[in-house]
Amino acid sequence: MKELLLKRKGRFILYVLACFLPVVDTLLRNFSFALIIGSIEKGQMDYFVKVFALAIFFAVLGILLFILSRFMRISFMRDTILDVRIQAFDKILKHSYKNFSKKSKDVYISNLINDINVFEQHFFHKLLNVIYFGGQYTASLIILLFLDYKFALSLFVVSIVLFFFSKSFEKKTVKLQEEVSENNEKFTTNIANTFNGLEILKLNNIEDKFLGSTLKAVDKVERKKLHYTVFTEGQRNLTNFLGFVIFVGILIYSISSILNGASFAKTALMLQLSNGCVWPIVQLFPFLNELRASNTIYNKITKNDEDTSSSIVKEKNFEFNSEIRVEGLKFNYDGKEIFKGASFNIEKGKKYLLKGESGSGKSTLIKLLSMVVDDYEGSITMDGVNYREIKEESLNNNVSFVYQDVFLFEDTIANNITLFKDIPEEKILKAAEGAGLIEFLNEKKLGLQETLMENGKNLSGGQRQRISIARAIVKNASILFVDEGTSSLNEELGRAVEDTILSLDSTVIAISHRYYKGITEKYDYVLEVKNGLVTQYKSQDYFSMEVLAL
Ligand SMILES: Nc1ncnc2c1ncn2[C@@H]1O[C@H](COP(=O)(O)OP(=O)(O)OP(=O)(O)O)[C@@H](O)[C@H]1O
Known part of the structure; x- marks a missing residue:
């Protein structure tokens, strides 16, 4: 609070002085009253008239002091409140x-x-x-x-x-x-x-x-x-x-x-x-x-109330050239065990499909790999670097997400794809093409400059998902996390979006309950989450096993 008030020292002093002006008014009124009593005690008319005139002068002065006090306080109060809002x-x-x-x-x-x-x-x-x-x-x-x-x-x-x-x-x-x-x-x-x-x-x-x-x-x-x-x-x-x-x-x-x-x-x-x-x-x-x-x-x-008690300094930049290694991963939500020692590897450029029963921990695994939660035991390393030492900002610059619910801004299609970054139009168009958005853009009079309605109300589910895929492409995301990216789409659109995702250069870690024959097999690996552990399968092996089980 002190820093807030003293940020404008001069004006704060003026504010305090302004608050004192009514004190001067009160003291003047005290003296007027005492003088009037004194003049009555003296019993001289001349003296009484003078004292009375002085009392009126003090009363008028009091009104002026009040107005002055208000003017002196107003701008300081306005700017300070604005500071609180900004903070x-x-x-x-x-x-x-x-x-x-x-x-x-x-x-x-x-x-x-x-x-x-x-x-x-x-x-x-x-x-x-x-x-x-x-x-x-x-x-x-x-x-x-x-x-x-x-x-x-x-x-x-x-x-x-x-x-x-x-x-x-x-x-x-x-x-x-x-x-x-x-x-x-x-x-x-x-x-x-x-x-x-x-x-x-x-x-x-x-x-x-x-x-x-x-x-x-x-x-x-x-x-x-x-x-x-x-x-x-x-x-x-x-x-x-x-x-x-x-x-x-x-x-x-x-x-x-x-x-x-x-x-x-x-x-x-x-x-x-x-x-x-x-x-x-x-x-x-x-x-x-x-x-x-x-x-x-x-x-x-x-005031910032983030927990900064961790002794590990996050000073490494995101660098992913080879693999993410997860060893003995343990994690729980308030004592509820989700992982009890899971180990697996993610190779750069490969596509991973997370499978497992509802509530087994697939979304939690994505949260752990994208640093949304980090209070785990065991180790996660990226090319040998402890995940906990990697700057979050650096990781965020290199990963992208496709969720079931895509948030869209009431802004141009271009800004929704670039997320307000300065990127050449040519590159945005290429990303749009990669995400299968060209047909959609051709229907729009202003193309990339067309403005979307609030949260993209005027777009279909498939178009929304494609915009989020275009975001990942234009960002050149090294890792793409997908959580049920196609579940709200019809079969045909779902297939097309899934195929687009699997054709990207990025490493893909996806959750999908859908099985698109001829497309889903393109995943390189399946990571099955079961009983707090993760088992890695080659996707052909996993799907042939599933077929046998049927
Ligand atoms: N923030 C949280 N706090 C406490 N428990 C949570 C939290 N998030 C998830 N859980 C619990 O952790 C378990 C794993 O959740 P998670 O969302 O990772 O499962 P999932 O495999 O993705 O499930 P689904 O396939 O149904 O989406 C569930 O039992 C869930 O209730």
């Missing part, structure tokens, strides 16, 4: 894919929308109040020190007691604010799930069931917000009550001072200044707790 967005984009995929994307959306809005609405309001009340307290206490130092010191001691009293609420305030944030995340995920599955909900007439669970999530968020508000307001009311008790004490002290001969004007000024000490300090502490809660939210949405 929060940047944090998400900088996540490695592995860490990004640990949470639902809706949680990130909630952080970007709900948490930033909460921060935006609360942070500067609290900061302004903390500076204003802190300033008023300090200024009043210093003046009181000159007027009656014993009295000022006693007030100081009382404020320290109040500080520790208020501090006891800090943890709970921070925790409640975190709970509001967590429930906002759950609510956003719930809403997103409902919308994602709206088609199926409607077709099966089960919207009401989901409406019920959404309403429950809304109820929970609202309850948490209420809990937070009741707690912070309760805290404020309790400290206000203590403030009232202290003020009664001050009032008794003031009356006894007047009875002992102190002037009305001085007593009025001291009373006003004590007021300026007690009430601000009473207000300040709850605000301070809420400011800390805002700080926690700021850290949550902007």
Whole structure:
């Protein structure tokens, strides 16, 4: 938080000064009041008129100071909030894919929308109040020190007691604010799930069931917000009550001072200044707790929380000229064993088909080989280099993926193939040709420059898959991972796409439940995943075995 505020040091100082201007206004009003009481005590009309004129001047000055304060604060607040938005967005984009995929994307959306809005609405309001009340307290206490130092010191001691009293609420305030944030995340995920599955909900007439669970999530968020508000307001009311008790004490002290001969004007000024000490300090502490809660939210949405505890430094570049060797691979999801010592090799340029029952670990194996998960035991080496030492960015530059669901951008076909990289049109066309997209492009008036609709709504399943294959070709991907790349296509399209994949120079590691006679046999090897182990077969052997088994 400090770095954020001090990023624009000069403007932050200006902001703090701006928060002090209302303190000057309050002090001027205190003096006006004391002077008016003094003039009444004096009983001279001339003096009273002068004092009254001065009080009006101070009142007008106060309004001007308020307007000036607002102008001085506004641009700093706007730019700082913008920084928070950029930092929060940047944090998400900088996540490695592995860490990004640990949470639902809706949680990130909630952080970007709900948490930033909460921060935006609360942070500067609290900061302004903390500076204003802190300033008023300090200024009043210093003046009181000159007027009656014993009295000022006693007030100081009382404020320290109040500080520790208020501090006891800090943890709970921070925790409640975190709970509001967590429930906002759950609510956003719930809403997103409902919308994602709206088609199926409607077709099966089960919207009401989901409406019920959404309403429950809304109820929970609202309850948490209420809990937070009741707690912070309760805290404020309790400290206000203590403030009232202290003020009664001050009032008794003031009356006894007047009875002992102190002037009305001085007593009025001291009373006003004590007021300026007690009430601000009473207000300040709850605000301070809420400011800390805002700080926690700021850290949550902007600070990098990736686990960097691994002692292995990733400094090697991806270089794949010969083979990937997997030895004694063990992996589990929260104790559920998926691999228990699998060993096999992947040769450069060969095509591998992963086979195995549903849930046997085929997709997990692709995740391990593409570094999406790396908390495995055993060893994976690429041309002798430990996989864990290879920079993720370097690997990502050399591999490509074809999934059942292809994400397409609302942009030109060219940008969807190059993924926004600067690649000559000639090369893009060659990739499109390799992926069997030429016929599709010829139908488009603008060819490669034709814009796709949101997530390629205007494309068929086969066309979408071909675009993802064109991505792999244009990237010159050394390894192509395919997870059910043809399962959503009809037989004819599936055959064509599979054939295209198998004709690439890349090493292919694919999962497919489909068997295309005359095409599937083109895989060099089958890796069968069974009982936590991987067995490698030459594809002809594997398929002849399957035929025999039938
Ligand atoms: N992120 C995860 N957290 C916990 N368990 C998981 C996770 N991903 C997969 N699993 C479990 O690990 C096992 C292997 O899953 P995986 O997706 O690798 O299987 P698969 O062979 O690809 O299955 P299918 O052919 O049905 O797609 C399954 O039992 C699955 O439930």
